[in-house]
Amino acid sequence: MTEAEILHWIKETALGAAVRDSTWLFWAGQSLHFVGLSMLLGGMLIVDLRLLGFLQSVPMRAALAFLPLAVAGFLINLATGIEFFTMDPFMYWPNPAFRMKMVLILLAGLNAIVFTVLEYRHALTLGSGQNVSTLGRVSAGLSLGLWLGVLLLGRLLPSFEGAKGLF
Amino acid sequence: MDSLAWLEQTDLSTWLRESDWGFPIMLCFHAVGMGLVVGISLMFSARVLGYAKAFPLSAFDRLFTIAWVGFAINAISGTLLFIGEPRRLIQTPAFLIKLALIVCAGFSLWFLMGTLYGMENPADGAPRPPHEPVVSPRAKIAAIIPIVFWVGAIVTGRLIGYTIAPPPE
Numbered sequence: 001m002t003e004a005e006i007l008h009w010i011k012e013t014a015l016g017a018a019v020r021d022s023t024w025l026f027w028a029g030q031s032l033h034f035v036g037l038s039m040l041l042g043g044m045l046i047v048d049l050r051l052l053g054f055l056q057s058v059p060m061r062a063a064l065a066f067l068p069l070a071v072a073g074f075l076i077n078l079a080t081g082i083e084f085f086t087m088d089p090f091m092y093w094p095n096p097a098f099r100m101k102m103v104l105i106l107l108a109g110l111n112a113i114v115f116t117v118l119e120y121r122h123a124l125t126l127g128s129g130q131n132v133s134t135l136g137r138v139s140a141g142l143s144l145g146l147w148l149g150v151l152l153l154g155r156l157l158p159s160f161e162g163a164k165g166l167f
Numbered sequence: 168m169d170s171l172a173w174l175e176q177t178d179l180s181t182w183l184r185e186s187d188w189g190f191p192i193m194l195c196f197h198a199v200g201m202g203l204v205v206g207i208s209l210m211f212s213a214r215v216l217g218y219a220k221a222f223p224l225s226a227f228d229r230l231f232t233i234a235w236v237g238f239a240i241n242a243i244s245g246t247l248l249f250i251g252e253p254r255r256l257i258q259t260p261a262f263l264i265k266l267a268l269i270v271c272a273g274f275s276l277w278f279l280m281g282t283l284y285g286m287e288n289p290a291d292g293a294p295r296p297p298h299e300p301v302v303s304p305r306a307k308i309a310a311i312i313p314i315v316f317w318v319g320a321i322v323t324g325r326l327i328g329y330t331i332a333p334p335p336e
Contacts, residue, residue, distance in 0.1 A: 027325055027326065027329060030325045031318075031321055031322040031325045034201065034205075034321045034324075034325065035205075035318055035321060037198075037202060038201065038202050038205035038206040038209055038317075038321075039206065039209055040206075041202035041203070041206040042202070042203075042205070042206025042207050042208075042209050042210040043206070043210060045203070045206060045207065045210075045230070045233070046210055046222075046230065049230075054229070055226050055229060055230075057223055057225065057226055058222055058223060058226045059221055059222075061221065062219055062221035062222040062223075063222065065218070065219035065221070065222065066210060066213075066219060066222075069209075069210065069213060069218070148199070151198055151199065151202060152195050152198070152199075154198075155191070155194050155195045155198045156191055156195065158191075159187070159188070159191045
């Protein structure tokens with residue numbers, strides 16, 4: 001199938017049609033998307049700040065306990081994001097801000113995998129006043145930076161409709 | 168309304184309304200501020216409700232400082248967004264309701280803090296509440312209220328774009 005055929009198929013799914021025909025589904029999805037991003041940002045702020053060495057009074061494990069809330073926020077946004085995409089794939093797919101946003105999300109996911117594989121188990125054993133390695137801190141800093149970028153690009157999507165590139 | 172019409176004639180208002188990047192930049196700041204305020208508030212409510220019990224409530228002092236920074240970012244960006252289209256926004260119910268919900272969210276957080284840390288000095292001269300308070304059932308109920316108001320503010324905020332009053336003649 002060509003790119004256009006795939007996008008057309010996505011657009012013609014029941015979900016896509018339902019969102020386009022509805023007066024409220026897109027608005028409701030946007031609202032949920034903002035709640036999800038708040039959960040993601042709030043949760044990652046706690047986790048990443050502690051990993052970076054702030055909030056020293058907090059046992060590392062207790063800070064990491066907020067990861068599932070961040071993941072829940074991410075999953076809400078994945079679902080609502082799919083809702084948006086099916087509604088108008090021909091607008092999102094070529095949009096340079098959308099593409100860069102997806103790249104940053106993938107990088108954030110990769111960063112999370114690397115952290116989980118290399119640092120997570122050790123981090124769980126650390127108490128208050130104890131800290132992860134430099135690698136762990138770099139990962140935490142990257143995490144905050146990447147998710148901030150995702151947020152900003154998402155907010156700027158309408159400004160890049162029809163644009164050839166980000167710059 | 169006359170003063171708002173005058174406001175719309177200013178360079179600042181005109182730039183915000185007519186430039187390509189005025190509103191988008193303000194909305195970016197507004198999104199960051201929202202993420203900080205609502206995000207930290209939601210995490211705090213989760214903690215009070217019993218999530219991540221090993222996380223000291225006192226550690227949220229620092230986090231609320233960050234939340235206040237987010238609130239300041241949104242007060243400023245929100246004011247600028249308003250300055251761009253004041254007459255349309257003042258006539259948009261969703262906008263006014265959103266502001267009311269934000270005030271309610273603030274009050275509900277203050278009330279929640281009261282249930283945790285107590286606002287009165289104990290009459291019997293007992294020591295002040297401990298730095299790490301016990302979470303009462305009352306506090307848990309109080310922790311749900313900010314969630315409702317913040318989600319309400321987000322929902323009505325999203326509604327502004329769909330229901331904004333037409334441009335004045």
